Amino acid sequence: MNSLLLHELKRIVGPEGLTTDRTRRQAYECDGLALVRKVPDLVLAPLDTAQASECMRLLKKEGLPVIPRGAGTGLAGGATPHEGGVVFKTSRMRRVLEVNERDRFARVEAGVVNVDLTSACSHHGLHYAPDPSSQQACTIGGNVANNSGGPHCFRYGATTRSILGLTVITADGEVLELGGPEPDPEGLDLVGCFVGCEGMLGVATEVSCRLIPTPETTETLLALFPSLDGACEAVTELIAANLEPSAIEILDRLTIEAVEASVLAAGYPDEADAVLLIDIDGLFEEVHGTARDVEEIARSHGAFDVRTATDAKDRARLWAGRKGAFGAMGRIAPDLYVADVVVPRTRLKEVVLATTEICKARGLKLSNVFHAGDGNLHPNISYDRRDEEEVARVLDAGTEIMKKCVAVGGSLSGEHGIGLEKRDEMHRVFSEADLDAMLRVRAAWDPDERMNPGKAIPVRGCMEVKTKPLPVPAGGGRS
Amino acid sequence: MEPQTLIDYTRSLDCIHCGLCLRTCPTYQLTGAEPSSPRGRIHLMRAVAEGDIEPDASFAEEMDFCLLCRHCESVCPSGVEYGALMEHTRAGLAPKTLTGRVVKSLGFKLLESRLMLRLMAGALRLFQLTRLDRLLAPLLGERGSALSKLPPVGPAYERRLLPKESPAEGAQPVALLEGCVMPELLGEVNRATVRVLNDAGHAVSVPSAQPTCCGSLHAHNGELERARALARETIAAFESSGDMPVVTNSAGCGSHMKEYANLFSEEPEWRERAERFSARVRDLSEVLNPQVSPKESSRTVQEPITYDDPCHLCHGQGVRGEPRALLDATGLERVELQESESCCGSAGIYSALRPKDAERILEGKLEALRSSGARTLVTANPGCQLQWQAGVKDAGLEVEVLHLAELLDKTSER
Numbered sequence: 001m002n003s004l005l006l007h008e009l010k011r012i013v014g015p016e017g018l019t020t021d022r023t024r025r026q027a028y029e030c031d032g033l034a035l036v037r038k039v040p041d042l043v044l045a046p047l048d049t050a051q052a053s054e055c056m057r058l059l060k061k062e063g064l065p066v067i068p069r070g071a072g073t074g075l076a077g078g079a080t081p082h083e084g085g086v087v088f089k090t091s092r093m094r095r096v097l098e099v100n101e102r103d104r105f106a107r108v109e110a111g112v113v114n115v116d117l118t119s120a121c122s123h124h125g126l127h128y129a130p131d132p133s134s135q136q137a138c139t140i141g142g143n144v145a146n147n148s149g150g151p152h153c154f155r156y157g158a159t160t161r162s163i164l165g166l167t168v169i170t171a172d173g174e175v176l177e178l179g180g181p182e183p184d185p186e187g188l189d190l191v192g193c194f195v196g197c198e199g200m201l202g203v204a205t206e207v208s209c210r211l212i213p214t215p216e217t218t219e220t221l222l223a224l225f226p227s228l229d230g231a232c233e234a235v236t237e238l239i240a241a242n243l244e245p246s247a248i249e250i251l252d253r254l255t256i257e258a259v260e261a262s263v264l265a266a267g268y269p270d271e272a273d274a275v276l277l278i279d280i281d282g283l284f285e286e287v288h289g290t291a292r293d294v295e296e297i298a299r300s301h302g303a304f305d306v307r308t309a310t311d312a313k314d315r316a317r318l319w320a321g322r323k324g325a326f327g328a329m330g331r332i333a334p335d336l337y338v339a340d341v342v343v344p345r346t347r348l349k350e351v352v353l354a355t356t357e358i359c360k361a362r363g364l365k366l367s368n369v370f371h372a373g374d375g376n377l378h379p380n381i382s383y384d385r386r387d388e389e390e391v392a393r394v395l396d397a398g399t400e401i402m403k404k405c406v407a408v409g410g411s412l413s414g415e416h417g418i419g420l421e422k423r424d425e426m427h428r429v430f431s432e433a434d435l436d437a438m439l440r441v442r443a444a445w446d447p448d449e450r451m452n453p454g455k456a457i458p459v460r461g462c463m464e465v466k467t468k469p470l471p472v473p474a475g476g477g478r479s
Numbered sequence: 480m481e482p483q484t485l486i487d488y489t490r491s492l493d494c495i496h497c498g499l500c501l502r503t504c505p506t507y508q509l510t511g512a513e514p515s516s517p518r519g520r521i522h523l524m525r526a527v528a529e530g531d532i533e534p535d536a537s538f539a540e541e542m543d544f545c546l547l548c549r550h551c552e553s554v555c556p557s558g559v560e561y562g563a564l565m566e567h568t569r570a571g572l573a574p575k576t577l578t579g580r581v582v583k584s585l586g587f588k589l590l591e592s593r594l595m596l597r598l599m600a601g602a603l604r605l606f607q608l609t610r611l612d613r614l615l616a617p618l619l620g621e622r623g624s625a626l627s628k629l630p631p632v633g634p635a636y637e638r639r640l641l642p643k644e645s646p647a648e649g650a651q652p653v654a655l656l657e658g659c660v661m662p663e664l665l666g667e668v669n670r671a672t673v674r675v676l677n678d679a680g681h682a683v684s685v686p687s688a689q690p691t692c693c694g695s696l697h698a699h700n701g702e703l704e705r706a707r708a709l710a711r712e713t714i715a716a717f718e719s720s721g722d723m724p725v726v727t728n729s730a731g732c733g734s735h736m737k738e739y740a741n742l743f744s745e746e747p748e749w750r751e752r753a754e755r756f757s758a759r760v761r762d763l764s765e766v767l768n769p770q771v772s773p774k775e776s777s778r779t780v781q782e783p784i785t786y787d788d789p790c791h792l793c794h795g796q797g798v799r800g801e802p803r804a805l806l807d808a809t810g811l812e813r814v815e816l817q818e819s820e821s822c823c824g825s826a827g828i829y830s831a832l833r834p835k836d837a838e839r840i841l842e843g844k845l846e847a848l849r850s851s852g853a854r855t856l857v858t859a860n861p862g863c864q865l866q867w868q869a870g871v872k873d874a875g876l877e878v879e880v881l882h883l884a885e886l887l888d889k890t891s892e893r
Contacts, residue, residue, distance in 0.1 A: 016510060018511075019512065019514075021537045022524065022532065022537075023514070023532050023533070023535055023537040024512070024514040024539050024541070026514075026522070026523060026526050026531060026532050027513040027514040027519040027522050027523055028513055029522075031497070032496055032497060032498060034496045043642040045512070070499055072498060072513060073497065073501075074497040090510070091511030091513075092510075092511040092513075094511070111511065113502050115502070116502075133640035134497065134498060135500050136502055137498040137499055137500075137501040137502050138498075138555070139495075258556075259556070260557070261556065262555075262556045262557070262558055263552075263553060263555065263556065264556050264560070306798055324499065324554075324556035324605060325556070326495075326497055326556075327495055327497035327499050327555065327556030327557050328557060329557075330493055330494065330497070330556070330557025330558070330559070331493075331494030331557055331558060333493065334493070334494075335495065335496075336495055363504065386491075420595060424511075466633055
């Protein structure tokens, strides 16, 4: 890399904001999807918007690809480095700039960890609703880029519902103010356009987030089922009955075992083959009424026990177990393929059954833990990335699962984004014209396609790529 | 050193790269840098083992930067044994320079000899009295600042060792680990420990054969051979006291002694003896019974009080409730300290080896102490106590730093 450029960048961000040595760069070769890896040429970590903008201008001059990164907890390879690229990370921008409890918003830098935003406003009786399972580590900026979800998005919506305004650095270093703390600014909804852009339209450096009052009452139910089928059917009926809990999650047997063996053991019972974890919040009367209805439906679908969390501590434990489930699967195998598909909630049972068959036929170890209320499945396949043959079977199963979901009217991604993992499946859902339209939007922001190149939108003009599952070369995937 | 012996490869595969550890890591909090996080360090270890990178100076620096506080283990759903991984890697990373090697081995030799510790403490007292330490500190460069932060060393009388037997009746007799630095710099904590144990009816014996150091500092810093030798001596010394609990007032020693068996994976006989010994080890707070502690509040303790969890007590031993229950039984007003489970920067000898980093890590803790409004801070580990004392003094806070034993001793009526 050009030494004059390095010198200039260092002048802007200081020695702590720049990683050039080969050994340390190795740590950035992947995000939460460790299957695909590429060591970046440089890692840049500006401290604020001004530094970020100045850096981006220099990178533009050199025409270098830029890969935005938050905490690197993404599961679809959205932050996987690109050949010759610069990882541009927000993890040093982590000031909470303003908490306005009267207008119910907070302005934070993009690197603030999701859970720290809620801690910063909880003493006002407020919280930030989107709660991805990785909320202990993931950043608000990363959540914006992926339009992240989380269990409680069933009631409160994914990240886009909670973002009011953004400060964005474009590919040429321009600073844009989109939207603002007040709801409904005039003009095109560019905030809506940016949220979920997976780093292809720019890098958000500051975010204005909507805060909502913490509900008066929250009740957490744990319904125990003798089978996964029964749990799925119960969810289908809960939705049809217009019940509105704030979160509806399913954990299967293998997931329960892994969580219970971990430091996050939540007391999930070992006699159940599947559990439904449900949060109901609101006013006292409403919550208890809904809880009774939920219990009735659960029992009518075979639940042999429905337990209620006794206090806040008990609730926190049940949720910590759920949110650590992905990590707990490290007890089964060194790697986990977390699929992230969405299906109509009337088809839950059918698709879960199909995923089981798909994995069984390929001799793969499948576990299920998912946002059932949203129809957002996470079939998790345990594997070892050092075993090339097993990796091929996993990717094949992933493709088959996506095909099935699309066939029943679902979609490719609930909350993790498309990234690299699902990029080449996009043509299953979108026509050539759709994909062209996406490219035109992108070109309006970044005509040179330097921002997170090669992600989310398939490389076209070459029919071959569409039929290949993932660009994993021989030798364990290091490209 | 071959990558295979430098890295505990099998253990490194337990990490599934989820990142839930990131926010708990003090060095990631400081830098926001992936290679300075637990996940990043394990990733680098695995890359060394798989031949993608060399264990070069940058690699060694990232391993060295870690405090080994093990906060990451407390949140790791996958059960990665990070402490063991790091100790293994450090054992393989010898200091690069000759002076580095000499300083390191001399330092650890010092810890193993009571006579040497005595002489050092005496010399330090002389320097402090003549204020020569202020002159000397700058000559030692960055590490000199650690010297000037040490508390005043008391006269020889205050540094006397504990009596071999301190009789009492009514509760189970215990054997006590005297510790290496404890008698020299915090002798009063040891005496307070014996008094509160006696008050609760525990006779206290201090086996004279125990080595000066339990070996925990050696193990954390990669001196595994010496750590094994010291563990053998410690186990043998306490085997003479039958089945009685082995009590320590140092969280670092307790955590290490409870995991002695890890040192002897290839020596079944010692492994078994280590397991028997470890089953007897108790932190002071695990032995005392809150119900029988005196309830009278004492005017000599400024309220409110707060408790800072030593890493090797909460993360290393899972002991969180017991010290709090003992404190609450005194009737003193107690407030919780924000992020009490995050490291204060002491981390064994880390604060002496990397004083600047230790200071930056303590800054956040001092801020939490300020906003807690506490007037007394209680800890349960000598390193943390020294670190907090120095930090509170530098920051000009009017907060007294006490060991749990001292606080319980102050509030008991005699």
